[in-house]
Amino acid sequence: MNASLVEVFQKLHLEPGTYHVHVNGYDVEIQVVKRKVAAPIVAAKYDEADVMLDPWVELPGLKPVGTVVAQFAPPSPPDIPEIPTEDEEP
Amino acid sequence: MIYRLPPPDDPLDQGDILDGCLLLELAKFDLEGTIPPATNYGFRRIIVLTQTCDLANAKARTVTAAVVLDAQSLVDEQRLKPADIRGPVRAGRVWGWYLLPKNAELGLPEMIVDCRQLHTVRMDLLIALCRRGQRRARVQPLYREHLAKFFADTYSRIGLPEPYETEP
Numbered sequence: 001m002n003a004s005l006v007e008v009f010q011k012l013h014l015e016p017g018t019y020h021v022h023v024n025g026y027d028v029e030i031q032v033v034k035r036k037v038a039a040p041i042v043a044a045k046y047d048e049a050d051v052m053l054d055p056w057v058e059l060p061g062l063k064p065v066g067t068v069v070a071q072f073a074p075p076s077p078p079d080i081p082e083i084p085t086e087d088e089e090p
Numbered sequence: 091m092i093y094r095l096p097p098p099d100d101p102l103d104q105g106d107i108l109d110g111c112l113l114l115e116l117a118k119f120d121l122e123g124t125i126p127p128a129t130n131y132g133f134r135r136i137i138v139l140t141q142t143c144d145l146a147n148a149k150a151r152t153v154t155a156a157v158v159l160d161a162q163s164l165v166d167e168q169r170l171k172p173a174d175i176r177g178p179v180r181a182g183r184v185w186g187w188y189l190l191p192k193n194a195e196l197g198l199p200e201m202i203v204d205c206r207q208l209h210t211v212r213m214d215l216l217i218a219l220c221r222r223g224q225r226r227a228r229v230q231p232l233y234r235e236h237l238a239k240f241f242a243d244t245y246s247r248i249g250l251p252e253p254y255e256t257e258p
Contacts (some may be wrong), residue, residue, distance in 0.1 A: 072131035083174045
């Protein structure tokens with residue numbers, strides 16, 4: 001059926017639009033539109049200013065409110081963590 | 091090879107072990123501000139934990155370092171038993187403690203990296219120590235990354251209220 005229609009339509013010089021006809025007691029509507037060509041897929045656009053080329057940020061340091069002189073002292077002993085037994089997972 | 095000794099002018103890197111690093115410790119404080127804080131200082135062996143890529147861009151002005159303890163001293167002071175070091179500490183089962191093996195060639199004893207004693211140290215201080223020959227060794231890749239993973243796990247671990255039940 002489709003092949004027959006194509007054969008018939010090819011002989012007609014159809015223009016974009018809608019045609020209404022009556023055939024054998026049926027209303028026939030023919031809609032002619034230009035064939036859509038799929039647009040190629042392209043990368044999304046981005047603003048180059050948004051691209052962070054150098055992600056390093058130096059945050060402001062401590063603002064000193066005073067200076068104290070440190071005294072030498074032996075280091076504090078380490079805080080010994082809990083040592084698990086051989087059959088105990090941490 | 092676990093360690094390598096870089097030349098003194100070699101840039102600072104992750105895994106560098108340095109002696110005599112100046113560290114500060116807050117001894118007394120007064121939140122009212124009427125008495126100035128008392129600060130102690132001392133010199134400790136440290137290891138650089140800041141990652142190589144963050145040091146390589148030469149923008150970091152400070153370095154994260156962990157205190158390195160002498161394992162034998164802890165035994166001598168009866169804080170640890172030798173079996174603790176041979177067993178749980180060596181197996182990485184003690185929270186925050188990472189064992190580094192001794193190296194006779196470099197004169198390094200068995201050491202414990204205390205990932206709970208962290209300090210932010212000025213980069214120029216560490217570079218000055220390197221130039222003075224106080225860099226003792228550099229932990230080499232694989233072992234360095236193994237320590238880095240342990241360090242990360244120390245602070246990213248998630249504990250359950252109690253272990254899952256198992257069949258006896």
